Amino acid sequence: MSPKTVETTTAPAAGELPEHVLKFIEQTRLLPHPESYLIAVLQMLQKHFGYLPAKSLDTVSQLMQIPSAKVTGVATFYHFFTFVPKGKHTISVCLGTACYVKGAGILVDRLKEMLGVEVGAASKDGLFTLEVARCVGACALAPVVIVDDKVYANVKPDELVKILSKYGYKPK
Amino acid sequence: MPTTPLAQVLKMRHEAISRLFDAKFKAITRITVGSATCENAAGANPVYDRFVHLFGQNKKPGVALGRVGCAGRCDLEPVVTVISKGKIPVKYVKMTPAKVDKVFESHVLGGKVVEEYTMEHVAGLRQFKKIVSVCHGAGCIKKNLGVEKAFQDAITELGLGDSVAVTRSACQGLCERGPVAFVYPDSTVYQKVTPEIAKKIVEKHLHGGKPIAEHTWSGKRLANRFLPIYGNVQFFGKQLRLTLRNCGVIDPENLDEYLAVQGYEALGHVLTNMSQKEVIDAVTKSGLRGRGGGGYPAGRKWQIAYDQKSDQKYFICNADEGDPGAFMDRSTIEGDPHTILEGLMIGGYAIGADKGFVYIRAEYPMAIQRLEKAIADARAAGLLGKNILGSKFNFDIELRLGAGAFVCGEETALLASIEGSRGMPHPRPPYPTVSGLWGKPTCINNVETLANVPVVIIDGPAWFSSIGTPKSKGTKVFSLAGKVNNTGLIEVPMGTTLREVVYDVGGGIKGGKNFKAVQTGGPAGGCLPESTLDTPVDYDSLAAAGSIMGSGGMIVMDEDSCMVDVARFFLEFTQDESCGKCTPCREGTKRMLEMLERITAGKGKEGDVEKLLRLADTVRKASLCGLGQAAPNPVISTITHFRDEYDAHIREKKCPAGVCAALVTYTIIADKCVGCTACARKCPVQCISGAPKKVHVINQDACIKCGQCLLACKFDAVLRK
Numbered sequence A: 001m002s003p004k005t006v007e008t009t010t011a012p013a014a015g016e017l018p019e020h021v022l023k024f025i026e027q028t029r030l031l032p033h034p035e036s037y038l039i040a041v042l043q044m045l046q047k048h049f050g051y052l053p054a055k056s057l058d059t060v061s062q063l064m065q066i067p068s069a070k071v072t073g074v075a076t077f078y079h080f081f082t083f084v085p086k087g088k089h090t091i092s093v094c095l096g097t098a099c100y101v102k103g104a105g106i107l108v109d110r111l112k113e114m115l116g117v118e119v120g121a122a123s124k125d126g127l128f129t130l131e132v133a134r135c136v137g138a139c140a141l142a143p144v145v146i147v148d149d150k151v152y153a154n155v156k157p158d159e160l161v162k163i164l165s166k167y168g169y170k171p172k
Numbered sequence B: 001m002p003t004t005p006l007a008q009v010l011k012m013r014h015e016a017i018s019r020l021f022d023a024k025f026k027a028i029t030r031i032t033v034g035s036a037t038c039e040n041a042a043g044a045n046p047v048y049d050r051f052v053h054l055f056g057q058n059k060k061p062g063v064a065l066g067r068v069g070c071a072g073r074c075d076l077e078p079v080v081t082v083i084s085k086g087k088i089p090v091k092y093v094k095m096t097p098a099k100v101d102k103v104f105e106s107h108v109l110g111g112k113v114v115e116e117y118t119m120e121h122v123a124g125l126r127q128f129k130k131i132v133s134v135c136h137g138a139g140c141i142k143k144n145l146g147v148e149k150a151f152q153d154a155i156t157e158l159g160l161g162d163s164v165a166v167t168r169s170a171c172q173g174l175c176e177r178g179p180v181a182f183v184y185p186d187s188t189v190y191q192k193v194t195p196e197i198a199k200k201i202v203e204k205h206l207h208g209g210k211p212i213a214e215h216t217w218s219g220k221r222l223a224n225r226f227l228p229i230y231g232n233v234q235f236f237g238k239q240l241r242l243t244l245r246n247c248g249v250i251d252p253e254n255l256d257e258y259l260a261v262q263g264y265e266a267l268g269h270v271l272t273n274m275s276q277k278e279v280i281d282a283v284t285k286s287g288l289r290g291r292g293g294g295g296y297p298a299g300r301k302w303q304i305a306y307d308q309k310s311d312q313k314y315f316i317c318n319a320d321e322g323d324p325g326a327f328m329d330r331s332t333i334e335g336d337p338h339t340i341l342e343g344l345m346i347g348g349y350a351i352g353a354d355k356g357f358v359y360i361r362a363e364y365p366m367a368i369q370r371l372e373k374a375i376a377d378a379r380a381a382g383l384l385g386k387n388i389l390g391s392k393f394n395f396d397i398e399l400r401l402g403a404g405a406f407v408c409g410e411e412t413a414l415l416a417s418i419e420g421s422r423g424m425p426h427p428r429p430p431y432p433t434v435s436g437l438w439g440k441p442t443c444i445n446n447v448e449t450l451a452n453v454p455v456v457i458i459d460g461p462a463w464f465s466s467i468g469t470p471k472s473k474g475t476k477v478f479s480l481a482g483k484v485n486n487t488g489l490i491e492v493p494m495g496t497t498l499r500e501v502v503y504d505v506g507g508g509i510k511g512g513k514n515f516k517a518v519q520t521g522g523p524a525g526g527c528l529p530e531s532t533l534d535t536p537v538d539y540d541s542l543a544a545a546g547s548i549m550g551s552g553g554m555i556v557m558d559e560d561s562c563m564v565d566v567a568r569f570f571l572e573f574t575q576d577e578s579c580g581k582c583t584p585c586r587e588g589t590k591r592m593l594e595m596l597e598r599i600t601a602g603k604g605k606e607g608d609v610e611k612l613l614r615l616a617d618t619v620r621k622a623s624l625c626g627l628g629q630a631a632p633n634p635v636i637s638t639i640t641h642f643r644d645e646y647d648a649h650i651r652e653k654k655c656p657a658g659v660c661a662a663l664v665t666y667t668i669i670a671d672k673c674v675g676c677t678a679c680a681r682k683c684p685v686q687c688i689s690g691a692p693k694k695v696h697v698i699n700q701d702a703c704i705k706c707g708q709c710l711l712a713c714k715f716d717a718v719l720r721k
Helices: A012-016 A019-028 A034-049 A054-064 A068-077 A097-101 A104-115 A157-165 B005-025 B037-041 B044-057 B097-109 B147-157 B195-207 B255-260 B265-273 B276-286 B298-307 B328-335 B337-351 B365-380 B411-418 B447-459 B498-505 B539-544 B563-577 B583-600 B608-622 B626-630 B633-641 B643-651 B678-682 B708-712
Strands: A089-094 A128-133 A145-147 A150-152 B029-034 B063-068 B080-084 B090-092 B130-135 B164-169 B181-184 B188-190 B314-319 B355-360 B396-401 B442-446 B475-482 B488-493 B515-520 B526-529 B553-558 B666-668 B718-720
Touching: A012 A054, A019 A034, A019 A054, A034 A054, A034 A068, A034 B396, A054 A068, A089 A104, A097 A104, A097 B475, A097 B553, A097 B563, A104 A128, A104 A157, A145 A157, A150 B037, B005 B255, B005 B265, B029 B044, B037 B044, B037 B365, B044 B063, B044 B097, B080 B097, B090 B097, B130 B147, B130 B195, B147 B164, B147 B195, B181 B195, B188 B195, B255 B337, B255 B365, B265 B337, B265 B447, B276 B298, B276 B337, B276 B447, B298 B337, B298 B442, B314 B337, B314 B411, B314 B447, B328 B337, B328 B365, B328 B447, B328 B475, B337 B355, B337 B365, B337 B396, B337 B442, B337 B447, B355 B365, B355 B411, B365 B396, B411 B442, B442 B447, B475 B498, B488 B498, B498 B515, B515 B563, B526 B563, B526 B633, B563 B583, B563 B626, B563 B633, B563 B643, B583 B608, B583 B626, B583 B643, B608 B626, B608 B633, B608 B643, B633 B643, B666 B708, B678 B708, B708 B718
Parallel strands: A089 A128, B029 B063, B130 B164, B314 B355, B314 B442, B355 B396, B475 B553
Antiparallel strands: A089 A145, A145 A150, B029 B080, B080 B090, B130 B181, B181 B188, B475 B488, B515 B526, B515 B553, B666 B718
8 A cells, every 4th residue: 555645644543652753654654665664663652651552553553554463463572562551660680691690580589579579560659660681781790680771780689679779669 | 086995995094094193093192991881881981981070180191082892801890991102001990980080190190000900900910011922823832832931931031020921822813924922012923933033032022122023023914903902911812803803992983993993994995806706705715604603604695695686685784682691792883883884885795785784682772872873974974875985886774673582683583573574484495695685685694794704805815714723714702701700702713612711711710619511602502511621612513512603602600500490591581582483492492491490390200301302302303493493402402411410300309509499408507607696587487596696597397498598697607508
């Protein structure tokens, strides 16, 4: 289908997407293989919302002229995308080999206990989401814990309370 | 206007150098601060800012400040290097803003090195005024009988032992001139050294201060150029840096610095003097094999893509470095992004592609940002786009980001991901070189492979193929991590043994513990025990030993690592990353993981190991892509080499390394317990009893094996077994 047949500005669902994403989709229409930018669009949305709201996926499907099934298929395939809102801060424990052999598994267990959540979920107060990361490539600093964009190196289990306190964590 | 692309590059270099000259290269002292993902995590930014601040206050002529990529000593970051003319570079490690103040005042302003912050001091090595490094590559070692000893003897004789050290180096690719010896910091290269010449070098050069011209080699090669700048000869001398030649030396965000070190000269040369066929022949002749793990000859791949008739071809750089424990590609891109672009352009020219992609993990924000800048700078300088350097060659590069799927490192899955689909592999043939991106012929090479291409062109395929083993040419970059003293990024000639990597470059096992295994090749590789440590690092030898070269992750494990748990860890990874398209991988990895989980939980049954091996064989043979075919490798290799650990888990319900939580017990050693109550207070289930100042006891029935007591005890009284 020719991309020109899609009305962008008047489509009511378009309001679900932030302006810069709409603009990006618009630009891709002029490029060869516009559908190949689907992952890039989803990444922008995830960055904007912190997760992928279901409605926004429908809008992407319409605007990019990609079947909804495929958009969902792609979004669910890649680990990077989530469908539930995140906590204010994201704690990511690297579970790469180097971190693992240096005790990252213990850090995950401790964090689960501290926050009362399973991996992938947000704490009840909405402050933290606990995640585990594939290797972040900082193996020499293992084990590493990443809170938002800040990397904490050589983390020991006992240091977790101190680290999280900086982000408003209150020990039980 | 220069007439040829090469002349144009040379002109650009000339201009770049003149722009840099006053600022950088004319400087008597250069201070560089490491800047990469890991450096910054270790605190490099405040260190750099502090230098900027101090320079603002004290103008010091002849001193330049700059940022460089990762030089490879990750465990000691942030690293600050002070390079003064005629002196061995001083590397300050684990720097903080407070230490910067002291270094600035004492060293930069006062000329006095702050010994206690140097890499040598931290590593327990001595600082020497001069270092003689005798090549121990295969070519030299056959002929250098007695040379090392002659150096030693002469040095002792003249009483220079306190100021001159003798070390060994890895092959530096000067085999035809061997035996060679290097003298630092003068960066003098002596060729065809005999014991007699060695004696003369000590007398005239090391003692008298005058190099002996008739025995020196004055040629220039990309690989040898920065030897004096790397510093810390004990660590870097055993390496040969081709891929990483500029990492930690130039500012990765400055095109001028890349141009100044012969950057884009290979591209200029190719566009001026070589036909497409000649480029392919050069790469074929060099013996360069794919560094992503497969080891497919790069030249052959290019040839197949070249042979296809098509209106459109693509060249892709695979930077989807997903192996846990691998960070070679990230460091290479962060340290020297233009090299990748240059390799990609040369490849594009050779096969007749005008469009290139770099497919990179979204988890590497700094690498992405530096590549974006490099692409923009190259485009602005006329190195990308239409009619590059005035030639008829058009080429442009686009970045595509992954979204966290390990399988996308597999080439057909990578193509699907670039096309915007689920990253699922499809059966080959047709290979991507015949029918790839959008059905067009597509050549896919790994970051490290492409970084070697400019070296092959500039220094020549014959020289390149002189390094390494008969079937594996050149060098290999490894990210050395785990329980080893010197963790970091290293590059060694193919054929270096695992033992040399772990003990010489890596500095041995942390804390004096016993070596247990080295894991190569990530989740697709295997664990190799002590008995295989003399295996040379090359594609075929590692495969014969039961592992693979892989992309270059190398994790060292000591006696505290449980090999069954390691196998379970990798299986958990591949099982989670299996895309689910083919049954053997989807179901097979799941069932293998279940069996391993059972064994590590103490519920293993006799015969489980045989079942695992049978299933592993099926998964290996029947899976669609490399992920599934290689997934059983960690299981097979740990069973082959560490069967006793599996048996201990299954028969005795014991984890010899004390890792598997369900199989360990915590006990308190009565002799060591002082009754401080620290453990009892920490225990979450209150299963530790004992009054203050009395020996405590753990109630094994109630213990949940969380290990809190072990962490709490300051008297080593808690035993984990």
